[in-house]
Amino acid sequence: MESFLVQPVSKRAARLSIGSFFFIAGLCFASWASRIPDIVSKLGLSEGGLGAVLFALPVGLMVSLPFSGWLVHHFGSRKMVLLSAVLYPLILCNIGLVQETWQLVAVLFVFGLMGNLFNIAVNTQAVSLEALYGRSIMASFHGIWSLAGFTGAAIGTLMINFHLTPFVHFCIITGAAYLLITLLYRNSLRKDINAGDDRPLFAKPDATLLKLGLIAMCCMVCEGAMFDWSGVYFQKVVEAPKGLIPLGYTAFMSTMAGGRFAGDKLVMRLGTLRLLQVSGLVIATGLIIAVAFPAIVTATIGFMLVGIGVSSVVPLVYGVAGKSTVFSPGVALAAVSTIGYLGFLAGPPMIGFIAHAASLRWSLGLIAVLGFMTTIISTKTRF
Secondary structure, X not given: OHHHHOOOOOHHHHHHHHHHHHHHHHHHHHHHHHOHHHHHHHHOOOHHHHHHHHOHHHHHHHHHHHHHHHHHHHHOHHHHHXXXXXXXXXXXXXXXXXXXXXXXXXXXXXXXXXXHHHHHHHHHHHHHHHHHHOOXXXXXXXXXXXXXXXXHHHHHHHHHHOOOOHHHHHHHHHXXXXXXXXXXXXXXXXXXXOOOOOOOOOOOOOHHHHHHXXXXXXXXXXXXXXXXXXXXXXXXXXXXXXXXXXHHHHHHHHHHHHHHHHHHHHHXXXXXXXXXXXXXXXXXXXXXXXXHOOXXXXXXHHHHHHHHHHHOHHHHHHHHHOOOOOOOHHHHHHHHHHHHHHHHHHHXXXXXXHHHHOOHHHHHHHHHHHXXXXXXXXXXXXX
């Protein structure tokens, strides 16, 4: 432990460095998302075709999960952060160059694969720095990712108004990312917590990791529902005017980002268990309000509560997983991410199937039950 604590940079400098990598990851992903309509128009994709193409990204993510943990454990998170931070924006630029649908599928697969390696590596750095601080700082890093999402969306709108192509837009983002890497990479942590020990790379996750994965899965089902269905809900159920259709998504994203910046203080006051329990209750309450009272004001309030509820769950789960006594941080994070992302991937299609069989309100009502499962599973988990 002493060798881990001897770091050549200050904690503050390391925090700024790691935060910049969270920002790069969020900025690149949001930049891609902001130009999807342009790329769809360029390739002439239908809605169904777009759905099939977009599936390549989460497939790449899932394929990379077992290898990401091994790479981070074997080579260290610092090297993997640098590798992924350099390649992730470069792959983004290649998205802007695609001319055929199959090319987009291939590039998105690699984009998802590299994005997950980036996610595991930078969260391993954050877990190690959190150990140095001796208190929760994980939620603020995820807040930076959310802030980068807003920034990326705003820059995307600006680029569209200036009539710049996606390729030029993505090259500008890549240049900004490389500038941050050049300035701040040297202050990243040289050594991961518990690096060099003999913990297994491949083994059956213990009960605690499985429960943490289930908590993440329940939360990420709710996140996926908001990302993919909030606009549809406001359009078809709330029947909001066209200009207010994005209101639900904006409300959710705003409170999720704000909640993440407040999450570290909340966990210090309430503790991990209590905060997870409260988060599940808030998620369920928000969805029930939106379902029971599908008017603009009440649905917006409901989605704001969902954003508050989900904001701290994944950062807390990652923080606990990174302190596993069974696996190294990178491997533990990969195990929890694998289970969690199953919910993120399966949730939106499940909502669609239930909506087709019954209604969208029924779908979100059932998602509220999964949100409440965060509270139940947390109660049965040791922290």
